[in-house]
Amino acid sequence: MTPFRQIGHATFAVFRETGRFANFTARAAAACFAPPIYMSQIWRQCLQIGYFSLPVVGLTAVFIGAALALNIYVGGSRFNAESFVPNIVVLGITRELGPVLAGLMLAGRVSAGIAAEIGTMRVTEQIDAMTTLSTDPFRFLIAPRITAATLTLPLLVIVADIIGVMGGYLVATRSLDFNGATYLRNTVDFLEAADVNLGLIKAAVFGFIISVMGAFQGYHSRGGALGVGRATTNAVVGAAVLILAANYLITAVYVD
Amino acid sequence: MSTDTPKLQLIGLKKRLNNRQVLDGVDLDVAPGQSVVIIGGSGVGKSVTLKCALGLMKPDAGEVRVDGVHVERLKPRARAEQMRKFGMLFQGAALFDSLTIWENIAFRLLYADHTPRAEAKARAIEAMRKVRLAPEFADLRPVELSGGMQKRAGLARAIIAKPDILFFDEPTTGLDPITADAINDLIVDMVKDLGCSAVSITHDMASARKIADEIAMLYGGKIIWRGRPSEIDASGNAFVDQFVSGRAEGPIQAIV
Known part of the structure; x- marks a missing residue:
């Protein structure tokens, strides 16, 4: 095959896959609002996606908040601006690092899990079985995961914001000689509702991306264990890239 | 509806997969109460035929009719009713995997018909008794059952809503001869008990002879022979003769 044909094939493949993903996303989103809505499945997924992700999100947030405080202190001391540590920590955590890192951690934990579970169901004909049992897999399997991820990721980000700020607080008060009460007052005074809102909007979008990407890759997996493994990898990589791209777009729109 | 109307009709089904013409005009009628077994070697398109009949795969050409109704032309809600x-x-x-045996068996009742759980469980246990699966397995997970028991549970799930047409995909594959014979007996009993039609695909001739009113052989994307089990040993068709005798030499090229 000539290089030109290879480029042509690759280009068509990108458009084909993008179209397939867009079509899947529209169908999955519609299924979230079309009855029957399986509340028990949504609740189960809220536990699976939200509650069981608390440890990983909390640990990530505390270490990032602590490292952020140290770095801002070092950078700020070059301009005699060490006192801005609490302000920049809370801004960085709520607007950017809380939602992005929670999103990336969940891309690994949740998107991969959804792709593996639905992919295994696909290759073992469980999805076909569901269809023959008069149950739409989009409503029963995919919609509850999307709803749960979109609802619980903002809640996880609120937790990540609080723990991240506390990570910065611990380092600042134990290692950097900040007064605890002053640190907290600066944090609260500086923080605006718009900062938190931006983080929550991002979190909801990232939750949607994570669940749709996992479901898409799992639903279209083929070829046994190899196919499920490939779907899992693609779900994590795809979700991570889309999260970072969406993060930039949302920030740009919000800043404007 | 005329009593002469076949329960299921496949008319000129064509399907191309991976640049290979898998089905090239499959025609098959199944009368009410009749059990038809489709035989054929590996990769000849038996599963594709079944998936097209079930609506799990869309044929490139041809029609699937159930009780004389062209299924492709139905609106989604009506198609779901057909299912x-x-x-x-x-x-x-x-x-x-995530559900217990009784929840698996009662899946259609629970999630498509919204039957109360207590009633659904009672009906699931009744179905388990019919397929000679002890009720004490009701609360186990599928992974805790043997292959033969899983087939029985699958059969119980298939019959619980008293279908008009039962489909069997290689019902005895992977089972020892005694368990396979027990599954064959169950299939015959269930089809008689429900008075429904049945379409099975298999390459197990012992199974085909036992459960079929008529056997159809699929080769080259078409049904090349159809007759009663008693006629198959004197079919006069070289392809059928080779398949029934299980010889490597003959017009059918073994795929090794």
Whole structure:
């Protein structure tokens, strides 16, 4: 095959896959609002996606908040601006690092899990079985995961914001000689509702991306264990890239 | 509706997969109460035929008619209603790993018909008794059952809603001869008990002879022979003779 044909094939493949993903996303989103809505499945997924992700999100947030405080202190001391540590920590955590890192951690934990579970169901004909049992897999399997991820990721980000700020607080008060009460007052005074809102909007979008990407890759997996493994990898990589791209777009729109 | 109307009709089904013409005009009628077994070697398109009949795969050309109604032309809601006429036993049973045996069996009742759980469980246990699966297995997970028990559970799931047409995909594959014979007996009993039609695909001739009113052989994308089990040993068709005798030499090229 000539290089030109290879480029042509690759280009068509990108458009084909993008179209397939867009079509899947529209169908999955519609299924979230079309009855029957399986509340028990949504609740189960809220536990699976939200509650069981608390440890990983909390640990990530505390270490990032602590490292952020140290770095801002070092950078700020070059301009005699060490006192801005609490302000920049809370801004960085709520607007950017809380939602992005929670999103990336969940891309690994949740998107991969959804792709593996639905992919295994696909290759073992469980999805076909569901269809023959008069149950739409989009409503029963995919919609509850999307709803749960979109609802619980903002809640996880609120937790990540609080723990991240506390990570910065611990380092600042134990290692950097900040007064605890002053640190907290600066944090609260500086923080605006718009900062938190931006983080929550991002979190909801990232939750949607994570669940749709996992479901898409799992639903279209083929070829046994190899196919499920490939779907899992693609779900994590795809979700991570889309999260970072969406993060930039949302920030740009919000800043404007 | 005329009593002469076939329960299921496949008319000129064509399907191309991976640049290979898998089905090239499959025609098959199944009368009410009749059990038809489709035989053929590996990769000749038996599963594709079944998936097209069930609506799990869209044929490139041809029609699937159920009670004389062209299924492709139905609106989604009506198609879902048609699906209620079907029961399917998958090759690997395709039980849902996350649910207990009784929830698997009662899946259609619970999630499509919204039957109360207590009533659904009672009906699931009744179905388990019919397929000679002890009720004490009701609360176990599929992974805790043997292959033969999983097939019984799959059969119970297929018959619980009293379908008009039962489909069996390689019902005895992977089972020892005694368990396979027990599954064959169950299939015959269930089809008689429900008075439904049945379409099975298999390459197990012992199974085909036992459960079929008529056997059809699929080769080269078409049905090349159809007749009663008693006629198959004197079919006069070289392809059928080779398949029934299990010889490597003959017009059918073995795929090794």
